[in-house]
Amino acid sequence: MQRFIKYFSIVLFIVLADQASKLWVYNHMEMGTDGHINLLGNIFKLTYTLNPGMAFSIHLGFKYGKLLITTFRVLASLYIFWHIIQSIRRHAPVAWICGWALVLGGAIGNSIDSMFYGVYLNNAPTDAPMKWFYGQVIDMLHIDLWSGAMPSWVPIWGGYYIYCLPIFNIADVAVSAGLVVILCLFHPTPHPKP
Numbered sequence: 001m002q003r004f005i006k007y008f009s010i011v012l013f014i015v016l017a018d019q020a021s022k023l024w025v026y027n028h029m030e031m032g033t034d035g036h037i038n039l040l041g042n043i044f045k046l047t048y049t050l051n052p053g054m055a056f057s058i059h060l061g062f063k064y065g066k067l068l069i070t071t072f073r074v075l076a077s078l079y080i081f082w083h084i085i086q087s088i089r090r091h092a093p094v095a096w097i098c099g100w101a102l103v104l105g106g107a108i109g110n111s112i113d114s115m116f117y118g119v120y121l122n123n124a125p126t127d128a129p130m131k132w133f134y135g136q137v138i139d140m141l142h143i144d145l146w147s148g149a150m151p152s153w154v155p156i157w158g159g160y161y162i163y164c165l166p167i168f169n170i171a172d173v174a175v176s177a178g179l180v181v182i183l184c185l186f187h188p189t190p191h192p193k194p
Contacts, residue, residue, distance in 0.1 A: 003088050007101045014105025018170040019112060022138040026121060029140070042144055049167050050136035052125050063129060070114040070133040077111055080104045095185050102178030109171030113137040139167045 029035050029048040036047040052066065080100055087097050117135030118124030128134035143166050152158045 007084060007088060007097050010098060010101040011105040011108065014102060014170065014174045015108050018109035021140065021170050022113065025138055025140045036142065045142045045144065046140050047142035047167055049139045050123055051139050052136045066128065066134050070111065073107055073111040073114060077104060077107045080107060095181055099178045099181030102174045106171035106175035106178065110137050137169065139169045141169060142167045
């Protein structure tokens with residue numbers, strides 16, 4: 001039982017930190033770049049934005065696409081929860097289980113936004129067919145890498161003003177960190193050829 005508590009404490013910590021940061025931003029910040037708060041000069045700041053899709057604001061492009069994304073998030077969370085329990089029972093390596101616990105915490109954090117924020121924070125897009133399951137994910141951690149006009153000789157983007165401004169949240173960081181742990185520490189090593 002102690003092992004289960006240890007790993008699911010990680011999940012709970014990620015979910016609480018993620019939701020607390022999102023609700024703080026919702027209640028204390030103005031949306032958009034005008035209301036940003038500099039944390040490390042102009043490089044790292046808090047900027048309140050909404051993500052109506054999934055990672056990198058990807059949309060599925062049809063009326064019930066967000067419902068499909070939200071359903072996938074919930075089902076993936078349930079599967080990862082089951083996988084963690086099985087890994088604990090099999091005495092899998094600690095880093096393996098911690099990696100999955102980070103992924104689960106992040107998945108639950110963003111699932112809460114998608115499932116409930118459309119109703120409780122009234123942030124579903126205006127064209128959403130319903131508010132439940134259509135909540136937009138709150139992002140706020142902003143790394144301002146570069147923005148500017150691309151030279152006209154650059155293919156495809158030449159002459160356009162480009163923003164390289166990733167904005168994400170604690171749940172996204174947890175999912176990314178968990179995947180790095182899982183993929184980097186536990187990738188199969190190729191056997192040398194005889």
